[in-house]
Amino acid sequence: MNALLITGTDTDAGKTVLTTALAAYWRNHFRNFAIMKPIQSGVGDRELYAQLFSFNQSITEITPLYFAAPLAPPIAAAKENRDIDLAIVWRTFQQLKASRDFVLVEALGGLGSPVTAEFTVADLAAEWRLPTVLVVPVRLGAIAAAVANVALARQTRVLLKGIVLNCTQARSLQEIEDLTPPELIQSLTNIPVLGCLPYFTDPTDLDKLSEAAAALDLDLMS
Numbered sequence: 001m002n003a004l005l006i007t008g009t010d011t012d013a014g015k016t017v018l019t020t021a022l023a024a025y026w027r028n029h030f031r032n033f034a035i036m037k038p039i040q041s042g043v044g045d046r047e048l049y050a051q052l053f054s055f056n057q058s059i060t061e062i063t064p065l066y067f068a069a070p071l072a073p074p075i076a077a078a079k080e081n082r083d084i085d086l087a088i089v090w091r092t093f094q095q096l097k098a099s100r101d102f103v104l105v106e107a108l109g110g111l112g113s114p115v116t117a118e119f120t121v122a123d124l125a126a127e128w129r130l131p132t133v134l135v136v137p138v139r140l141g142a143i144a145a146a147v148a149n150v151a152l153a154r155q156t157r158v159l160l161k162g163i164v165l166n167c168t169q170a171r172s173l174q175e176i177e178d179l180t181p182p183e184l185i186q187s188l189t190n191i192p193v194l195g196c197l198p199y200f201t202d203p204t205d206l207d208k209l210s211e212a213a214a215a216l217d218l219d220l221m222s
Helices: 015-026 045-052 073-079 086-099 121-127 142-156 173-179 182-189 206-214
Strands: 003-008 033-036 039-041 065-067 102-110 132-137 160-166 193-197
Touching: 003 015, 003 121, 015 033, 015 045, 015 102, 015 132, 015 160, 015 193, 015 206, 033 086, 039 073, 039 102, 065 073, 086 102, 102 121, 121 142, 132 142, 142 160, 142 182, 160 182, 182 193
Parallel strands: 003 102, 003 132, 033 102, 039 065, 132 160, 160 193
Antiparallel strands: none
16 A cells, blocks of 8 residues: 554654654655645644645645644534544545555544544554554653554554654663663564654754654565
């Protein structure tokens, strides 16, 4: 499949950083690249992607469903007396897949985050048969979060390609090893750790982001 979903263990795990880094790298390797944030609540990622990249996409192609309140989509939609029509999102995704060489999709929240009152990100990834990469932040509790999210992925039959660690603050190599030891995470989950993103003081520096993406095990993602 010419698409990849980026999700995380939770909100603020680093999905946007990884998505931006991969887009910065792959835009020079795929002739016709697209980026997508299927649903967004509040100002954020779609505005960032529109600012940083020129992929000949409208704002509604990047994000087909948008809600004003920065809350979980079912709650944000209820505040506007609207339904979450996933058919709109699916049609946009299919159109991008058909017309682009590769589509990079950033999920909302973590694998367990609600898309609707009955449907999670994991359900969406499984139903759409989207190969998925899980972002795990380098912090205390990350190992348990990784194990729980991989268990959810298996339960819902998500095709999990790998895990990327992400430094949400400046970390030493020893701190990374202590908080998110790759070998232990791989042993507990049977999912490969594809690398670790450093902390970026400027998360819009596309050259540095592309360089960091190039250091990841990209062969297992694409």
